[in-house]
Amino acid sequence: MTEKKLTKGNIALAEGAIQAGCRYYFGYPITPQNDIPEYLAKNLPRVGGTFIPAESEIASINMVLGAGASGQRAMTSSSGPGISLMQEGFSYIAGSEVPGLVVNIMRCGPGLGGISPTQGDYTQAVHGGGHGDYRNIVLAPASVQEMFDLTIKGFELADKYRMLSVILADAMVGQFQEPCRLTPENPIVIPDKPWALTGRAGRKQQLLKSLYLGPGEQEAHNLDLQRKYEELRKNEVMCEEKLLDDAEIMIVAFGTPSRIAKTAISMAREQGIKVGLLRPITLYPFPEKQMLRHSERVKNVLVVEMNAGQMLTDVKINSHKDAKISFYGRPGGGIPFPNEVLNEIQKALEK
Amino acid sequence: MNKTFARSECLTDAPTHFCPGCTHGIAHRLVAEAIEELGIRDRTIGIPGVGCCVFMYTYLPIDVLEAPHGRAPACATGMKRAQPDKIIFNYQGDGDMAAIGTSEIIHAANRGENITVIFINNSVYGMTGGQMAPTTLLGQQTTTSPYGRNFQTEGYPIKMAELLATLEGVAYSTRVSLHKPKNVIQAKKAIVKAFEMQINQMGFSMVEILSTCNTNWRVSPIEALDVIENEMIPYFPLGVFKERTGKDFL
Numbered sequence: 001m002t003e004k005k006l007t008k009g010n011i012a013l014a015e016g017a018i019q020a021g022c023r024y025y026f027g028y029p030i031t032p033q034n035d036i037p038e039y040l041a042k043n044l045p046r047v048g049g050t051f052i053p054a055e056s057e058i059a060s061i062n063m064v065l066g067a068g069a070s071g072q073r074a075m076t077s078s079s080g081p082g083i084s085l086m087q088e089g090f091s092y093i094a095g096s097e098v099p100g101l102v103v104n105i106m107r108c109g110p111g112l113g114g115i116s117p118t119q120g121d122y123t124q125a126v127h128g129g130g131h132g133d134y135r136n137i138v139l140a141p142a143s144v145q146e147m148f149d150l151t152i153k154g155f156e157l158a159d160k161y162r163m164l165s166v167i168l169a170d171a172m173v174g175q176f177q178e179p180c181r182l183t184p185e186n187p188i189v190i191p192d193k194p195w196a197l198t199g200r201a202g203r204k205q206q207l208l209k210s211l212y213l214g215p216g217e218q219e220a221h222n223l224d225l226q227r228k229y230e231e232l233r234k235n236e237v238m239c240e241e242k243l244l245d246d247a248e249i250m251i252v253a254f255g256t257p258s259r260i261a262k263t264a265i266s267m268a269r270e271q272g273i274k275v276g277l278l279r280p281i282t283l284y285p286f287p288e289k290q291m292l293r294h295s296e297r298v299k300n301v302l303v304v305e306m307n308a309g310q311m312l313t314d315v316k317i318n319s320h321k322d323a324k325i326s327f328y329g330r331p332g333g334g335i336p337f338p339n340e341v342l343n344e345i346q347k348a349l350e351k
Numbered sequence: 352m353n354k355t356f357a358r359s360e361c362l363t364d365a366p367t368h369f370c371p372g373c374t375h376g377i378a379h380r381l382v383a384e385a386i387e388e389l390g391i392r393d394r395t396i397g398i399p400g401v402g403c404c405v406f407m408y409t410y411l412p413i414d415v416l417e418a419p420h421g422r423a424p425a426c427a428t429g430m431k432r433a434q435p436d437k438i439i440f441n442y443q444g445d446g447d448m449a450a451i452g453t454s455e456i457i458h459a460a461n462r463g464e465n466i467t468v469i470f471i472n473n474s475v476y477g478m479t480g481g482q483m484a485p486t487t488l489l490g491q492q493t494t495t496s497p498y499g500r501n502f503q504t505e506g507y508p509i510k511m512a513e514l515l516a517t518l519e520g521v522a523y524s525t526r527v528s529l530h531k532p533k534n535v536i537q538a539k540k541a542i543v544k545a546f547e548m549q550i551n552q553m554g555f556s557m558v559e560i561l562s563t564c565n566t567n568w569r570v571s572p573i574e575a576l577d578v579i580e581n582e583m584i585p586y587f588p589l590g591v592f593k594e595r596t597g598k599d600f601l
Contacts, residue, residue: 050432050433058425059458060425064429065418065422066416066427066431066432068429069429070430070433071433092417092419096417197414197416197430198414198437199393199395201393207414207417208416209415210417211405
């Protein structure tokens with residue numbers, strides 16, 4: 001049996017990055033993710049890696065662009081305000097199709113906000129942020145083990161699709177400790193990157209760029225990107241479906257609220273209320289088919305988030321047209337107790 | 352007959368998109384010749400900024416990464432750290448480096464990133480149509496300083512070569528010009544030296560090049576050369592502001 005070690009979420013993530021073969025970290029301090037750069041500042045040099053305390057998040061993401069364009073696995077991490085600053089870089093990385101990984105250990109906003117756990121950056125990560133028609137891969141860990149595993153997965157997907165992977169975690173997942181297996185489930189394979197900029201020795205000039213001014217060029221480039229995103233939607237959806245076979249109510253939650261929901265589901269089932277959980281692990285690509293299938297069958301869909309209703313939009317878009325959808329959210333750093341969720345389950349039942 | 356001049360193998364035969372009279376094409380040629388003479392074409396990667404230099408890859412047949420506006424020194428940092436054996440250079444204009452990208456250039460220089468930066472100072476935003484830049488001269492009329500740049504409201508032209516020379520991480524900082532053949536020859540030497548600094552792992556090197564923008568200055572190409580001589584150089588003096596001769600920083 002693989003040994004498990006009591007580990008903090010942020011540390012599991014940082015160790016996952018090293019094990020994934022990431023050797024370049026660039027970042028600027030911000031709470032509640034400082035364990036990540038501190039761990040990597042200490043441990044990257046031990047494996048021949050590079051750590052740069054960058055002058056800003058804007059510089060960090062562009063260093064990721066430079067190292068990623070060189071064909072190396074590179075990352076940065078931050079939280080709300082820092083992630084906002086990086087959005088320009090997100091867009092350029094998407095446009096020039098360079099792989100990279102960004103971690104957002106969310107803090108609440110808007111503005112300087114606060115440092116308590118939240119999920120207020122869902123919309124920014126999944127639906128936007130930077131300019132242009134682009135997408136990021138968005139992975140939502142709900143445990144310390146997933147902080148480790150999904151970081152490795154994030155690098156794999158980033159390389160496979162030449163995209164940015166975003167690890168979107170709330171501060172609870174970043175800060176709590178759980179037993180964690182700190183070895184990869186599968187061997188790490190870093191693919192060849194013939195597109196990387198390494199100098200033109202033995203080949204023709206290569207470019208990584210996003211400016212296309214010729215007639216129709218930018219549209220063609222955009223359609224290529226969309227085809228890639230379609231492949232992602234077809235092949236890479238990950239979600240947890242728990243106790244849904246007989247469920248009358250389906251809770252949809254990611255990250256920490258999914259953990260709270262599981263406790264509420266146990267409490268409800270003790271009362272004879274059949275509740276199940278759909279937990280998207282990939283927020284993009286969103287589990288569209290699962291959402292449609294279950295929402296057609298259950299009596300009620302209850303979305304629980306630590307925000308004012310952001311994933312709710314995707315649930316509504318992807319649910320069956322007759323689905324009854326209710327929402328319970330705690331924005332601005334509020335964390336729901338299981339009995340609050342149980343209360344919402346009971347209310348949904350009465351609808 | 353002896354051939355005394357030929358197009359560098361590091362320069363394509365594509366007609367440039369630069370306005371007639373602009374000295375930007377000369378700057379491209381000098382960079383191409385320097386790369387050829389140093390024999391580094393196959394391991395050089397260029398990172399232009401956003402502006403008239405953004406199409407650099409059309410003229411220099413080397414690997415090129417397009418950087419967001421002002422961020423080329425950060426991209427170059429990531430790339431050089433990932434590939435220390437490659438020659439990485441930025442090619443930035445004055446809006447790109449001296450306005451939106453001041454943070455990135457200063458910190459890349461201060462870290463002593465072993466990269467080379469070619470900096471085109473033509474005192475305006477060229478590509479967007481001649482708006483006021485941080486390098487615009489006092490009294491100079493642009494589309495966004497129609498009454499002339501006034502130090503009381505727009506401050507003073509920023510002197511990047513002198514500014515960067517104050518930083519410990521900088522190995523070489525110089526300002527050259529392209530307005531006379533003699534100056535073009537000096538500019539070429541400076542560009543070669545800047546690349547040599549990188550090859551010899553001396554640290555950050557920067558060549559500021561005074562270049563014309565006759566279109567946006569609303570003067571003829573010949574008059575533009577006089578503008579450099581009579582108006583730019585008095586404020587932006589030519590010269591070497593820092594030059595490391597040994598690895599004295601170690």
